[in-house]
Amino acid sequence: MEYAKQKLDEEKVFKDPVHRYIHVRDRVIWDLIGTREFQRLRRIKQLGTTYLTFHGAEHSRFNHSLGVYEVIRRIVDDVFVGRPEWKQEFRLLSLCAALLHDIGHGPFSHSFEKVFSLDHEQFTQRMILENTEVNSVLRRVDEQFPKRVAEIIEKTSENKLVVSLISSQIDADRMDYLQRDAYFTGVSYGHFDMERILRVMRPREDQVVIKQSGMHAVEDYIMSRYQMYWQVYFHPVTRSAEVVLTKILHRAKWLYQNDYAFEQRPTHFFSLFQEDIKLEDYIQLDEAIILYYFQMWQNEKDDILRDLSNRFMNRNLFKYVEYDPAKEYKKAMELEKLFYQIGIDPEYYLIVDSSSDLPYDFYRPGEEEERLPIHLLTPSGELQELSRKSHIVSGISGKRRTDHKLYFPQDLLKDDSSHKKIKKQIREILDLS
Numbered sequence: 001m002e003y004a005k006q007k008l009d010e011e012k013v014f015k016d017p018v019h020r021y022i023h024v025r026d027r028v029i030w031d032l033i034g035t036r037e038f039q040r041l042r043r044i045k046q047l048g049t050t051y052l053t054f055h056g057a058e059h060s061r062f063n064h065s066l067g068v069y070e071v072i073r074r075i076v077d078d079v080f081v082g083r084p085e086w087k088q089e090f091r092l093l094s095l096c097a098a099l100l101h102d103i104g105h106g107p108f109s110h111s112f113e114k115v116f117s118l119d120h121e122q123f124t125q126r127m128i129l130e131n132t133e134v135n136s137v138l139r140r141v142d143e144q145f146p147k148r149v150a151e152i153i154e155k156t157s158e159n160k161l162v163v164s165l166i167s168s169q170i171d172a173d174r175m176d177y178l179q180r181d182a183y184f185t186g187v188s189y190g191h192f193d194m195e196r197i198l199r200v201m202r203p204r205e206d207q208v209v210i211k212q213s214g215m216h217a218v219e220d221y222i223m224s225r226y227q228m229y230w231q232v233y234f235h236p237v238t239r240s241a242e243v244v245l246t247k248i249l250h251r252a253k254w255l256y257q258n259d260y261a262f263e264q265r266p267t268h269f270f271s272l273f274q275e276d277i278k279l280e281d282y283i284q285l286d287e288a289i290i291l292y293y294f295q296m297w298q299n300e301k302d303d304i305l306r307d308l309s310n311r312f313m314n315r316n317l318f319k320y321v322e323y324d325p326a327k328e329y330k331k332a333m334e335l336e337k338l339f340y341q342i343g344i345d346p347e348y349y350l351i352v353d354s355s356s357d358l359p360y361d362f363y364r365p366g367e368e369e370e371r372l373p374i375h376l377l378t379p380s381g382e383l384q385e386l387s388r389k390s391h392i393v394s395g396i397s398g399k400r401r402t403d404h405k406l407y408f409p410q411d412l413l414k415d416d417s418s419h420k421k422i423k424k425q426i427r428e429i430l431d432l433s
Helices: 027-033 036-043 048-052 061-079 088-100 109-116 120-129 133-141 145-154 160-166 172-185 194-200 212-233 236-257 267-273 279-283 287-297 303-313 325-341 391-396 420-429
Strands: 007-016 020-026 201-203 208-211 319-322 351-357 375-377 383-385 401-408
Touching (some): 007 061, 020 027, 020 061, 027 036, 027 133, 036 061, 036 279, 048 109, 048 236, 061 088, 061 160, 088 120, 088 133, 088 145, 088 160, 109 236, 120 145, 120 279, 133 145, 160 172, 160 208, 172 194, 172 212, 194 201, 194 208, 194 212, 208 212, 212 351, 212 375, 212 391, 236 267, 236 287, 236 303, 236 319, 236 351, 267 279, 267 287, 287 303, 325 401
Parallel strands (some): 208 375
Antiparallel strands (some): 201 208, 319 401
């Protein structure tokens, strides 16, 4: 039988805390799950440093990727099947893109990317298109299939309907991670009626639309996302851990480039430090590797690398105060000078960190990131943009919220015998009691 149509002799299931069961009948999907590139996702946390804030947040990109696959499977096998706008030939393409959409994420994801100027989406493309086990499986469907899957994930495919299933303002990716992250962090914000949303989803030529009768379930979903970003994803303690993590990597890179003799040579980082990372080097990186080096760097001769590594491994993180860069930049400059005077390098110990989110947006042609709005399908068959019908969504539509905090090591500013006067001045500027 043609490989693309092969089914397993018996359905495989993964027991899942969010979707109860994840069902696999397709041979292609089962083979993709077994590849080394996909199994690597077991060793990449879904929420990076959030486990230092919410101790239950130990779940992985592997969990999430299976979850997104399951949401898509339910849509294409239960909701869309038999509808004239849906072509059955899109089914396997949708399932593979859902399963592989996050395969290029690195350890501690976005913090890691910022330091080394990486883009996980580029590595997703490379893992699908280059000489990998994933590519080998996809090519068994047909030689062009890896390219078609990659284009869906990259959002360059002409198949806008499948793209919107994987990546839009209401997609399978968000519907899984909001519920999964809420479950593992123990918060109540991320829960919404996914069953209702799935029932009212309808395929159209270029996007998924929602029956107007499901508008309130969509409102709930959007507010859940809003709350999760500000209560979980942008939690100030998580951000503090990210700041410390980022500064460890910056320090290690700077030391390498200045010929520092490491007690524990960072072999796995060499191609990153040299800004010439090969795909195989990237695939071999996971969070266990990173944490091994952080553990060992607690014994380094370099004071900054040793201290920051110790802080991260033992959760002695930076404290923070609210900060307005437009009004308080002079305060930051003054603090920088005072930090230097007491022998603390502000490059590593005085950090402004910003978070920003746009919970929902209507279509803005020509914007750098064009967001396809959510459309409601009225009983008459017309499409109306969500914020025109929903007062709740209209109230937050297009409104970006940004938050800034100033992070610093409060324990180093205690009133001890050294630099007593300057430390007191710093604490007064920071308004520390």
